[in-house]
Amino acid sequence: AAKSAETKPAAPEWWTSSVAVVNDSDWTFFQLYLTPHESTTWGDDLLGDQVLSKGQKATIKGLDCGTFDIKLVDHESHECVVQDVNLCVEDMRWVVNNDELATCNVLTAETGKGN
Numbered sequence: 001a002a003k004s005a006e007t008k009p010a011a012p013e014w015w016t017s018s019v020a021v022v023n024d025s026d027w028t029f030f031q032l033y034l035t036p037h038e039s040t041t042w043g044d045d046l047l048g049d050q051v052l053s054k055g056q057k058a059t060i061k062g063l064d065c066g067t068f069d070i071k072l073v074d075h076e077s078h079e080c081v082v083q084d085v086n087l088c089v090e091d092m093r094w095v096v097n098n099d100e101l102a103t104c105n106v107l108t109a110e111t112g113k114g115n
Contacts, residue, residue: 017089018059018061018091019034019063019094020094021058021094026098032073035069036069037067065088067084069082070085080100081104082094
């Protein structure tokens with residue numbers, strides 16, 4: 001039988017990756033979310049009661065191979081969203097700076113995800 005065009009090769013069971021979010025901006029982030037791209041919700045805040053201040057890094061480990069969306073939220077509830085992040089690499093690093101934050105409003109409006 002022929003495979004469907006949507007079938008993706010399965011990642012090995014041992015495959016996991018991580019993403020390090022580095023805050024190189026002038027803002028402090030109070031919430032961090034990471035969810036599979038096809039998800040309609042964001043899930044739990046991965047920072048919990050921690051904050052991600054300038055110069056700090058948050059690392060999320062043990063992620064399955066796939067495409068994810070990442071959202072950061074500051075103390076005024078401004079959101080920065082990056083979509084379609086391919087985490088089928090061993091480790092990824094996302095450095096958030098002031099220039100990148102200036103483009104986030106457009107991305108946030110397109111996500112359509114609830115909380």
